[in-house]
Amino acid sequence: MPAPTLHATTAQWLTKDNQRYTSQRRALVAVLADAVQPLTIPQLLERQPGLAQSSAYRNLAVLERAGVVRRIVTSDEFARYELAEELTHHHHHHLICTDCGGVTDFELSDAIEHTLETALAAMAARTGFVIRDHQLDIVGTCPKCRSGG
């Protein structure tokens, strides 16, 4: 159940980037909003029959440039896509399963997240690096693969 402002905000961000909010792009955003975890291109094509692979790549690139979508690249064969945190207001990190390649979201407590961000800001100030984003990935084995393997 996407928030009512989801498509409105997306449209706005695309417009700001001189891009149109076409029906395909709207459908992509809807699928990503419904997904419980970041999706690969094959998974997106499965959930959106009739979508050409090249259009998926192109539209996701457009959505990424507009800040609507985030691309996650693991050592897995496919990249994965999810809605940007700025859009979902849902701060989270990733559990990456080395067995099945799946990516699951998790959250830290606000306190720890805040501590971490403060430390990173201090580090950035020290080094002159400008932080755009941070990404905490946990690599290991998910419960499903742990029992099934």
Place this chain on the structure above:
Amino acid sequence: MPAPTLHATTAQWLTKDNQRYTSQRRALVAVLADAVQPLTIPQLLERQPGLAQSSAYRNLAVLERAGVVRRIVTSDEFARYELAEELTHHHHHHLICTDCGGVTDFELSDAIEHTLETALAAMAARTGFVIRDHQLDIVGTCPKCRSGG
């Protein structure tokens, strides 16, 4: 200046994995030990003339399986390689510059690192996920690109 135990430990880990510590692999480890940041394959080939590209890929895969080397994959075109933390005893994270693609290491204070690890362990216990490793990446712009761009 590599620690005296570097090659000894590497040899031991490779042997445990039924792999030989050939001169090429030794040279790769030496180059990585000298590097101040994770290196791409082209950078490795530059620093080790005469090394075949395919051998670089193959040997780095062997070293990665043995736990000697860690492969870092960003959205950049090339993957990057560095010595594993278990070998350098040097806990660190990565600053990834979206401009030049460079990866720079940084450390958090022991206190924050410990807080973070405790929180992650609790999360793992809650979800049933088995943690092998965690990776904290900061995405942004490095000082060089910030002034030069």
Place this chain on the structure above:
DNA sequence: ATTTATGCAAATCGTTTGCAAACCT
């Protein structure tokens, strides 16, 4: 001797791109 490592060139495969038709405004 037998297994493993290496270099070369070719294959692989996720992703990107050229182009003509369909779409929007």
Place this chain on the structure above:
DNA sequence: AGGTTTGCAAACGATTTGCATAAAT
């Protein structure tokens, strides 16, 4: 009309692999 988007098929490029030779044990 004037631009953008889409689908198809072809191109791209980092990585992998087959095979014959060299090295290691």
